[in-house]
Amino acid sequence: MSSAEVAVRLFRSLEPEDLRMLQVLETGMGNREYVPKDQLQRYSKVPMDRIDFELSRLDKLGLVYRMQGGYVGYTMNYTGYDCLAINAFVKAGVLEAFGKSLGVGKEADVFDGLDPKGVRVAVKFHRLGRISFRQTRRKRGYMVDRASWLFQSRLAAEKEFEALKLVHGYGVSVPEPICQNRHAIVMGMIEGGELGKWRVIEKPKQVLMEILVNVRRAFLLAGVIHGDLSEYNVILTPEMRVLIIDWPQFVGRNHPNAVDLLRRDVKNVLVPFSRKFKVKVSLDDAYSFVSGKTETLSF
Secondary structure (H helix, E strand, O other): OOHHHHHHHHHOOOOHHHHHHHHHHHHHOOOOOOEEHHHHHHHHOOOHHHHHHHHHHHHHHOOEEEEEOOOEEEEEOHHHHHHHHHHHHHHOOOOOEEEEEEEEOOOEEEEEEEOOOOOEEEEEEEOOOOOOHHHHHHHOOOOOOOOOHHHHHHHHHHHHHHHHHHHHOOOOOOOOEEEEEOOEEEEEOOOOEEHHHOOOOOOHHHHHHHHHHHHHHHHHOOOEEOOOOOOOOEEEOOOOOEEEOOOOOOEEOOOOOHHHHHHHHHHHHHHHHHHHHOOOOOHHHHHHHHOOOOOOOOO
16 A cells, blocks of 8 residues: 555545644744754644654654654654645645545556546555655756755645646646645546557557647747656557656756757657557657747648
């Protein structure tokens, strides 16, 4: 069971005092990884015996870690951070209930959910730190040295939400961005399967063209390059429409490596279409199309 699944299970049993202590701990973690109890008392302005009670309860629930060395300190784990994000979404009126897990990956968990009107949404919890720091740092240039994984994951969510708002406004086929809090995003429902898992597509040329049109629209209209596009972050919906997901590594059109990144995105899409679906398109021709140098693309 992932930490998000645990958080969903525990959230309804949390008292307002539990959430407040998590928020106080979050504030203290802005200065150090493990927050001393006396600092928590200064932030919360409640008696120490109450702090001891709340921290003991959160520890038993598995929402915090306790460290005892030169001093006794506490830090929040992902499950505790999940609870704070869920609480914020509920208070904002964008989330009412959770459903099944839609996917657990190396760097994110995604869940089915319902808003207060019964509309299905997707809830994505960023989870940096599941792979090595060196690999994550190499892939994500916006990371901050020596910051916690919780903070890095929040940055990833903020960056992805920014990208989704940019490209969605220009008609790029992405999940609708609804709300972002801490390391989590509520977005329009994601239905379908990753392109990389499809063995047969009825009209592969049409699907490839739709992907390239969306890459072109993001680049020319929104001024955005996905930066990590591949067959595994393109979703084919049940209606065989394209949905491009996972945007935290996006860069602007004026990025010094924009040409290389855009060409790499295009190549990462062309290769599986050539290998699996026998649709062959020149990289130069496809790049010229998505970058706006040409208006049409012939197969």
